[in-house]
Amino acid sequence: MKNPLILVTNDDGITAPGIRNLVNFMNEIGEVIVVAPNSPQSGKGHAITINQTLTFEEISLEGPQKDYSLSGTPVDCVKFALDKILTRKPDLVVSGINHGANSSINVIYSGTMSAAVEAGVEGLQAIGFSLLDFSWDADFSQAKEYIQNIVKKVLENPLPKGTVLNVNIPKLKKDEIKGIKVCRQAKAKWEENFDERINPHGKKYYWLTGYFNNMDSGDDADETALAAGYISIVPVKFDLTAHEHLHYLRGILE
Amino acid sequence: MKNPLILVTNDDGITAPGIRNLVNFMNEIGEVIVVAPNSPQSGKGHAITINQTLTFEEISLEGPQKDYSLSGTPVDCVKFALDKILTRKPDLVVSGINHGANSSINVIYSGTMSAAVEAGVEGLQAIGFSLLDFSWDADFSQAKEYIQNIVKKVLENPLPKGTVLNVNIPKLKKDEIKGIKVCRQAKAKWEENFDERINPHGKKYYWLTGYFNNMDSGDDADETALAAGYISIVPVKFDLTAHEHLHYLRGILE
Numbered sequence: 001m002k003n004p005l006i007l008v009t010n011d012d013g014i015t016a017p018g019i020r021n022l023v024n025f026m027n028e029i030g031e032v033i034v035v036a037p038n039s040p041q042s043g044k045g046h047a048i049t050i051n052q053t054l055t056f057e058e059i060s061l062e063g064p065q066k067d068y069s070l071s072g073t074p075v076d077c078v079k080f081a082l083d084k085i086l087t088r089k090p091d092l093v094v095s096g097i098n099h100g101a102n103s104s105i106n107v108i109y110s111g112t113m114s115a116a117v118e119a120g121v122e123g124l125q126a127i128g129f130s131l132l133d134f135s136w137d138a139d140f141s142q143a144k145e146y147i148q149n150i151v152k153k154v155l156e157n158p159l160p161k162g163t164v165l166n167v168n169i170p171k172l173k174k175d176e177i178k179g180i181k182v183c184r185q186a187k188a189k190w191e192e193n194f195d196e197r198i199n200p201h202g203k204k205y206y207w208l209t210g211y212f213n214n215m216d217s218g219d220d221a222d223e224t225a226l227a228a229g230y231i232s233i234v235p236v237k238f239d240l241t242a243h244e245h246l247h248y249l250r251g252i253l254e
Numbered sequence: 255m256k257n258p259l260i261l262v263t264n265d266d267g268i269t270a271p272g273i274r275n276l277v278n279f280m281n282e283i284g285e286v287i288v289v290a291p292n293s294p295q296s297g298k299g300h301a302i303t304i305n306q307t308l309t310f311e312e313i314s315l316e317g318p319q320k321d322y323s324l325s326g327t328p329v330d331c332v333k334f335a336l337d338k339i340l341t342r343k344p345d346l347v348v349s350g351i352n353h354g355a356n357s358s359i360n361v362i363y364s365g366t367m368s369a370a371v372e373a374g375v376e377g378l379q380a381i382g383f384s385l386l387d388f389s390w391d392a393d394f395s396q397a398k399e400y401i402q403n404i405v406k407k408v409l410e411n412p413l414p415k416g417t418v419l420n421v422n423i424p425k426l427k428k429d430e431i432k433g434i435k436v437c438r439q440a441k442a443k444w445e446e447n448f449d450e451r452i453n454p455h456g457k458k459y460y461w462l463t464g465y466f467n468n469m470d471s472g473d474d475a476d477e478t479a480l481a482a483g484y485i486s487i488v489p490v491k492f493d494l495t496a497h498e499h500l501h502y503l504r505g506i507l508e
Binding site: 040042043044045046047048049050051053054055056075076079080082083084105107108109114117121122123150153157159160162163179180181182183184185187189192193194196197203204205206207208220233234235236237238239240241242243244245246248249250252253254 | 294296297298299300301302303304305307308309310329330333334336337338359361362363368371375376377404407411413414416417433434435436437438439441443446447448450451457458459460461462474487488489490491492493494495496497498499500502503504506507508
């Protein structure tokens with residue numbers, strides 16, 4: 001595809017190193033427009049802003065792309081870009097690069113992935129990218145070639161309708177990455193453990209914390225691929241129907 | 255099941271008529287504990303609160319149940335209840351009754367349904383209930399018998415693992431409701447149309463608005479059942495993998 005239009009967003013905020021790297025990688029592939037949150041939006045899932053108003057600014061950052069910062073969630077960014085900023089339908093929407101994993105169950109909490117899913121709902125091609133490194137100075141350059149190749153392949157081979165990609169990249173040097181595996185979402189969950197504290201006025205308050213519990217050692221699960229040094233790609237859909245149980249439940253509930 | 259423990263939550267806030275009706279219906283079935291947001295959380299999807307702290311209060315409302323109000327999202331409420339409030343695993347988690355539909359694609363934006371999904375991720379039986387009436391004085395009593403029957407059936411016949419129920423109830427009198435249909439999620443989307451305004455300082459701001467576009471007239475779709483006067487029940491899963499496309503995508507991407 002010649003000079004595709006690529007919309008870039010994320011959930012860590014428009015100035016995060018992860019999105020700036022992704023923008024640079026996409027500038028070498030097509031025309032780039034960035035519409036991303038003006039503040040960190042991690043863990044916002046598929047939230048939309050309906051009880052507050054939104055504002056946006058065009059801001060000037062290094063590179064040939066255009067950058068717009070929005071006072072909303074990642075999903076708001078996709079909706080706003082399509083309605084108010086883009087003058088034609090983008091050929092691809094990419095979200096990330098997230099600072100930290102969005103593998104397995106994290107896909108449902110992730111603002112990064114929810115932006116990609118929203119693009120899918122809008123009928124667009126979309127990919128979310130995440131690096132398994134939470135640090136602000138993570139080395140995103142190791143993943144550059146892999147990310148550019150995945151994007152080029154998707155531009156050449158459209159994704160099945162109703163499907164977007166969840167790409168997670170291990171924290172490894174480029175030549176230590178073993179390759180790419182297309183996977184299913186591992187069965188995993190967070191075991192929550194709220195951290196209780198007392199404020200200066202004597203009132204209890206809580207921070208959400210917890211630990212990650214992977215309950216799945218399947219060869220085809222994304223956590224397994226990542227642990228073995230592969231980039232995992234899970235095709236994600238937004239038809240949440242458990243089609244396989246419709247018949248059984250009709251017998252019980254109708 | 256004798257005197258089951260039922261956790262109740264919602265996204266409209268702990269004092270909304272929808273949840274107060276649901277609490278009353280559940281008090282006739284088991285022991286009820288309510289952990290619900292202290293403010294409206296509609297459209298919050300699967301958001302969790304990680305960059306702010308949470309507080310909670312036990313509050314006194316009419317009825318034998320215990321009520322706890324939390325300063326977080328619906329998903330936070332489920333996590334907090336399990337970690338800090340409940341002393342044993344609940345037999346069922348019910349969320350709602352939402353003021354307004356959560357059928358078709360609305361399942362992914364809905365805080366009500368995300369609370370039910372989070373309970374499913376935790377390995378619990380869970381049901382989200384929504385009435386197709388946004389008004390604060392909607393008549394929830396018409397649905398009482400249907401809701402109690404669905405709850406009793408689920409307590410007697412556990413849902414398939416990894417599945418929760420999305421129940422939507424048409425705005426009809428009890429004897430006008432035609433029955434229950436177990437359905438798939440209809441293919442539908444919101445066409446966004448941000449409403450642009452100017453604040454007193456001359457700056458533009460936006461409200462997210464739009465219209466609902468149902469693109470699915472299938473007999474087995476939830477929107478079809480609701481339009482025909484049935485209660486729709488969609489089994490919802492949180493394994494978002496598009497298993498049916500793994501083979502094709504391996505050919506392209508690995």
